[in-house]
Amino acid sequence: MKNWNEQEIRGDFPIFGRSGPLIYLDNAATAQRPACVLEAERSFYENCNANPLRGLYELGMDATQRYENARKTVCRFLNAACPEEIIFTRNTTEALNLVAYSYALSKLRPGDEILVSIMEHHSNLLPWQMAAKRTGAVLKFLECEKDGTLTPECIRQAVTARTRLVAVAHISNVFGRVNPVREITELAHRQGAVVVVDAAQSAPHIPIDVQALDADFLAFSGHKLMAPMGIGVLYGKKELLEAMPPFLTGGEMIERVSRRDAVYAPLPHKFEAGTVNAAGAAALEAAIRYLEKIGWERLKQREDELTVQAFEGMKQIPGVRILGSADGTQHSGILTFTVDGVHPHDVASILDADHIAVRAGHHCAQPLMDYLGVSSTARASIAFYNTENEIQAFLHSLRQVRRKMGYGE
Numbered sequence: 428m429k430n431w432n433e434q435e436i437r438g439d440f441p442i443f444g445r446s447g448p449l450i451y452l453d454n455a456a457t458a459q460r461p462a463c464v465l466e467a468e469r470s471f472y473e474n475c476n477a478n479p480l481r482g483l484y485e486l487g488m489d490a491t492q493r494y495e496n497a498r499k500t501v502c503r504f505l506n507a508a509c510p511e512e513i514i515f516t517r518n519t520t521e522a523l524n525l526v527a528y529s530y531a532l533s534k535l536r537p538g539d540e541i542l543v544s545i546m547e548h549h550s551n552l553l554p555w556q557m558a559a560k561r562t563g564a565v566l567k568f569l570e571c572e573k574d575g576t577l578t579p580e581c582i583r584q585a586v587t588a589r590t591r592l593v594a595v596a597h598i599s600n601v602f603g604r605v606n607p608v609r610e611i612t613e614l615a616h617r618q619g620a621v622v623v624v625d626a627a628q629s630a631p632h633i634p635i636d637v638q639a640l641d642a643d644f645l646a647f648s649g650h651k652l653m654a655p656m657g658i659g660v661l662y663g664k665k666e667l668l669e670a671m672p673p674f675l676t677g678g679e680m681i682e683r684v685s686r687r688d689a690v691y692a693p694l695p696h697k698f699e700a701g702t703v704n705a706a707g708a709a710a711l712e713a714a715i716r717y718l719e720k721i722g723w724e725r726l727k728q729r730e731d732e733l734t735v736q737a738f739e740g741m742k743q744i745p746g747v748r749i750l751g752s753a754d755g756t757q758h759s760g761i762l763t764f765t766v767d768g769v770h771p772h773d774v775a776s777i778l779d780a781d782h783i784a785v786r787a788g789h790h791c792a793q794p795l796m797d798y799l800g801v802s803s804t805a806r807a808s809i810a811f812y813n814t815e816n817e818i819q820a821f822l823h824s825l826r827q828v829r830r831k832m833g834y835g836e
């Protein structure tokens with residue numbers, strides 16, 4: 428790709444300077460961090476460490492400002508209407524649970540329908556299983572084609588007059604394909620249902636516009652976006668968040684407390700009980716700025732180039748089957764695959780012997796694995812900082828897998 432300085436980009440990531448070879452192709456599980464993100468976290472503790480939202484002294488106010496500035500940046504990043512719509516959480520899982528406990532438990536009634544796509548990560552399934560069990564709502568599934576497509580007909584059939592909540596991944600962590608969220612929100616809203624979008628896999632790869640998607644809630648994790656572990660985001664439409672009871676209660680989420688009662692703080696703090704991860708938020712802001720500096724278009728172009736290179740190479744290897752679209756550009760860097768006759772754990776171990784890190788298992792999507800008729804798969808996931816040489820090394824190693832397991836060429 429023109430105007431892409433591979434070495435300069437690699438140089439931004441300290442982990443690639445560590446001793447010993449590393450070909451990191453597990454980016455969908457967690458991304459690597461650039462130095463500017465590590466520096467932002469360190470700078471918070473070195474320059475303005477105090478408990479935010481409490482201190483009436485200068486340092487405390489600095490800490491609060493850093494934290495609230497990060498919220499404004501996330502607001503801009505998602506094109507939310509105002510910063511009050513941005514709630515900091517630990518991760519996607521906590522954000523989705525917040526919606527399940529706070530919104531679903533208070534709103535759903537017996538017979539209401541919760542619609543969840545079959546390809547959801549367990550983090551966007553178990554909270555709805557819980558909500559259905561507790562409220563008497565019915566859990567229904569939005570089925571996909573075997574290649575991961577959510578067809579318009581299937582969506583139209585699945586969303587009914589009883590649907591009250593739809594939970595769907597923006598990008599599945601198994602297929603990598605961008606799901607038609609806008610079409611889903613349009614249909615769901617016609618029936619008066621809200622839509623919860625799991626953006627854990629989309630936030631690192633494509634720009635997100637919550638207003639264009641018309642998402643009611645949207646969650647992502649900082650660590651997949653090159654920020655530290657332990658900071659995540661829930662976006663929610665202001666009128667919905669305002670009407671919801673708090674998820675966790677305790678310090679910093681109140682306005683006034685008496686012996687038997689409390690008046691909760693306004694948004695967003697009503698949903699941020701206890702001491703917050705301000706350094707993580709500041710580092711998330713740095714991660715967003717870093718990605719914006721590279722530019723989403725360049726980033727996507729680079730990831731698509733590397734993904735297509737890997738995809739085309741994998742297609743040539745006998746016994747390798749890739750899940751999802753037959754078009755490499757529709758994978759958002761995610762290549763989930765099986766190797767005939769070889770357990771995915773063995774695939775991962777053989778690649779690991781060549782210092783190549785890929786994921787193997789059910790990818791926290793067991794209902795999808797059941798539907799596809801596989802117990803587990805391997806997954807290589809690519810980020811823009813990977814290199815063409817790394818992709819070649821991965822393909823070379825993958826070509827040896829069946830031979831090493833005793834099969835002929």
Ligand code: PMP
Binds near residue numbers: 519521550
């Ligand atoms: N949803 C999707 C689609 C994911 O890929 C993941 C992470 N594997 C999650 C949710 C959960 O993210 P976290 O563990 O950061 O809460």
